[in-house]
Amino acid sequence: MELGRDFIRALKQIEADKGLPLEVIISSIEAALVSAYKKYKGTNSNAEIELDSENGIIKIYEMMEVVDTVRNPAYEISLEEARSLGYDVDPGDIIKIEVSPRDFGRIAAQTARQVIMQRLKDAERQVIYNDFSAKIGEIVIGEPFKDEEGQVLIRIGSKVDAILPREERIPTETYRPGQRMKFYVLDVRKTSRGPRIVLSRSHPGLLKNLLEIEVPEIKEGVIEIKSIAREAGVRSKIAVTTLDPNVDPVGACIGARGSRIKAISDELAGERIDVIIWSSDPMTYIKNALSPAKVVKVEPRLDEDKAVNVYVRPDQLSLAIGKGGQNVRLAAKLTGWKIDIHVMEPDRLPTLQDLFEDIVKGELPKEWEIKE
Missing domain, CATH: 3.30.300.20 (K homology (KH) domain)
Structure with missing residues (x-):
């Protein structure tokens, strides 16, 4: 059966449009035609179909087992008939017999069309999956195009859609359609609807x-x-x-x-x-991590593993902790150590105010005590 060179040109156009290798398209069509042939025959025959990608000729073969006595004509051929066809075989051998069923070309075209399109779609999805699986941990450029139930849909290139879940967004960021942005490829999974590509901005x-x-x-x-x-x-x-x-x-x-x-x-x-x-020295590393705050001293805590007390001057306290505890929280996350911030009062001589407070409290220096 011949489909012709126009058919082959159409296949090559599919190759260009879909970005699929020609051999993938050919194998998809062959599998579709096998399915169509079995439906045409009305039996689950063991068929094999070859499509010549140069001239568009389709050859259909039925795989038959050589037996002495035929019990299932759909799968078996007698030794006598096989030898009459020119095969040098013995019982138990499998032979390929080329067949040319009447009207199969029309039936195949009608039956296989949807199967072929589905095979091509599956192959295209596989190409996308393979491509993006290799990009996990890398950056891709995409454009938001729809906000759907808390997740933003991102278009990558001309035909690949990905999702940006709510938890992977930057909280302070808005996503406008057509805005080109960089995204981190977080995960790629196979689903019945095609690859699920998950992106992240956080x-x-x-x-x-x-x-x-x-x-x-x-x-x-x-x-x-x-x-x-x-x-x-x-x-x-x-x-x-x-x-x-x-x-x-x-x-x-x-x-x-x-x-x-x-x-x-x-x-x-x-x-x-x-x-x-x-720094390879944890104490120095922690001190650096609290930058821009100036740290006076870092001491490991003996009662807890990977925990330190950090001492800063009073004027550096708010800087060391950061707004909402952000600076110390990030420093702890960066170093892997638990960090407790303490204020270290500067050394100074007692002032008159200090002495007055001691008198009020009844805490006089020994030399000031009244002796009877």
């Missing part, structure tokens, strides 16, 4: 990837990101280090006049980003 991985884009030294491995703590859209802390004594890792991340870090902040709805030096 994941620390988005910040890490943006740093790699903006700071060549990170991409080249000169600077290493050790840890990231993030409260999306509000504030983040990043710990960096380098083995190159000639490189200032903090300065390189911030950029000239803050240009590099500002570009990242602008992409993340104005998120404030603190870059600090990582």
